[in-house]
Amino acid sequence: MATEHTAKAFDSDLQELTRLVAEMGGLAERMIVESVDALIRRDIVLGKRVVAADAEIDNLQHVIEERAVLTIARRQPMAVDLREIVGAMRVATDLERIGDLAKNMGKRVAALESDFQPLKLIRGLEHMTDLVQSQVKSVLDAYAAHDLPAAMTVWKGDEEVDAICTSLFRELLTYMMEDPRSITAGTHLLFMAKNIERIGDHATNIAETIYYLIHGTPLKETRPKRDRSSSSVVLPGPIAVASNESEQEAK
């Protein structure tokens, strides 16, 4: 069925899709970095810019979806070609969610304008963000290069992000107990930490899409997780920390 003409037409459609996904990825990375910069510098204007940028990501996702569907209908790709198109749609869905999460962080910056300056905790958030942003960058590079080993490194690396998130949660809760004036700000930081942790989860989803692209089957292994924040219990008084077994979050 595939004449040389349709094969060429397909390649050019796919190239354009890949370019759009890369553009979306660049935007998402910038939003992650800027949302945390906005937090650190208490820069409300920058926070609002992150919020505004989300519309662009949403729009790109729609464009990608539309083109992907048209490509499938027009070129009737099979096997690996079809997977390439489905893969682009899936990566775009994860990037759209990453944009949402960064936007939510951007919004919270305005609410944090107070005397609450728990530098150590904010540094912790910053460290976690650096890690997650490098995970997102690596997985997008792996997607562009169809580099499965690099994708699997990201997939396994998320465990470290989870562990940092859980310990940040405990520190934040302890802080809030010691100084009830910090409860509102502490809550916003808890949500920001959770947002960053979830961005990390979406990076692992993209790694799973790369696996599917290359192998044609979903990745069956269960990802090691160390995020216990949904089951953290911090007790007041002499600090006691209990934690239940955790399961996978996103997906």
Place this chain on the structure above:
Amino acid sequence: MATEHTAKAFDSDLQELTRLVAEMGGLAERMIVESVDALIRRDIVLGKRVVAADAEIDNLQHVIEERAVLTIARRQPMAVDLREIVGAMRVATDLERIGDLAKNMGKRVAALESDFQPLKLIRGLEHMTDLVQSQVKSVLDAYAAHDLPAAMTVWKGDEEVDAICTSLFRELLTYMMEDPRSITAGTHLLFMAKNIERIGDHATNIAETIYYLIHGTPLKETRPKRDRSSSSVVLPGPIAVASNESEQEAK
């Protein structure tokens, strides 16, 4: 291009897709109800059942995506037929996210096993969940019936969910300030309230998909939002509440 045979084959593909989406929707609704039942009754086993059910939803989403893509490739549907397939994929994506959010609530139930029983707040959460669950049910009925007015009612109704969420946030923060022993449990309830609010956002996304199905263009109007929880500031002492302007959350 569409012979009678392909038209019939397309109809049967579409019917099967719609059936799968309805099955997924039923599961998602049940997860929402059960996660809050688990909270109210402190039923850890039920909470775990909700967590386990998420795998089924994820699996259904994959099946729907796969079939949708095969239908597009095989039948080459155009215009409204193509929109039907894309619509099914979009609704499945939102239902998958709803499943994730309900699962996260199910996980938190175990962490709440304590003496913390703020009945009024838990009732508030329950009320909010009832509302959101009926929004999800209504929008899925509207999707099955292609009933745009019903979908738009859901779309506009989310404002009430947002308002309840914002006021629950303030109450919870106040509670936590008054009694630091409630901070950990209060935090879990804050996250649960936010999860329910986000489930409501996904119901409005589905309403937007119905609009797109029927009109062939995205809904351009901006949805009225009253969720101020990302920018809530509750000050200790004589209760003072400040709130910034809020923007749209999901999408």
